[in-house]
Amino acid sequence: MSLTRVSPPYRELRTRPWHAIVLCCREPARELARLIAHVGHVVPPVLVISPAADPKQIGGAFRLGATSYLVAGDFNRSALSAAVDGTLHGHTHLSPRAASLLQQGGAEPPSAVEAAEGGEAPRRALSPRERQIMDLLANGFGAMEIGGRLSLTEKTVRNNLSNIYAKLGVRGSTEAVLLWLGITPRRGTSLG
Template identity: 40%
Template sequence: MDEAARIRVMVVDDNAFIRSGLTSALEATGDIEVVGEAGDGHRAEELAWRLMPDVVLLDVRMPRTDGLSAATVLSKISRVIMLTQVEDPDVVLTAVRNGAVGYLVHNSFTVDELVQAVRDTVRHRAHPLSHAASAALIDAARAGRSAAPAADPAEQQERFGLSAREVQVMDLIVRGHANQDIAAKLFLTEKTVKNYINRIYAKLGVPNRSTAIVTWLGMPPRG
């Protein structure tokens, strides 16, 4: 494969065994190249500025600089997918607010699903969230607005200027459905669903699926 067409990935985890396993699995695809590895967030930041990877797979709990802090810097260089054992809702929310476009929890995905998540992230087709992370994100967002009266769906629709169909799509996103599932449920093509989602992002003023969920559910912005 043309080197220029290969997806450049950096793997960041303080466990060398995990780094090695991820590197082997990704490079076996033929279209993904692991261009660098780091065992902490500080080293990852240094390497990323030099290597300019397309995707960074980033653990949460690491020495020196943790993944949540590093995501703030790394997300300005690359597309960051958190890859971790941590399912804490507050951690998921912080990761998203710090720029992560995806959050995958170990043992909740296959190697093939991870590879596809990397490809889809680079191609802007999806923002991977494992079910555990998606549930945590939604629960935390709802908890964050629990002290205030629940927003009326019609008011929420008017606030963001979404069409009735866009509201249907957004509702299914919040429920954790992938684009393919949304297309099947609404009898649309997957391309049409993607077009709706892009319009939703524009109207909500968000860059990805994770922050769209947070915004739609009324989670206050990071202070």
């Protein structure tokens, strides 16, 4: 895999297909919209790296089609490598600060259109116990901590999480939390 630096207006992105894009910018929602406008075809997975630690910027980036989001200075080299590799394969990654901001309810609620199209579907698809588990997961608790709070074994929580992921049609905890918060992660679809 090779990396090529491109700058606005992103004309270089039209010359060949890309496997993934790493977008480093201060205003991710604005820059991602510009990037999408210039790509002009199916947009590959996008990893946003930004100093913007604003829930609206993070949520906006995901709504526009970002796959992953890292807040600058909130990750190490290993986490960056994992995020690039995961994003390349369509998996969602968040730095701890981005995850915390989204989990604290900073994401905008689904629009009226999203609600009409099933924005509440994730909650309805789960049993009351699974909703409890998702609420705790969305607040940053791990399987062992969730088990302790709900008097369940860690294995039972992990089994429940596997069932939840299957019901929600997601690949892991980050995608589940984003969906739970009303942010549908993009999966290689056309945004143009």
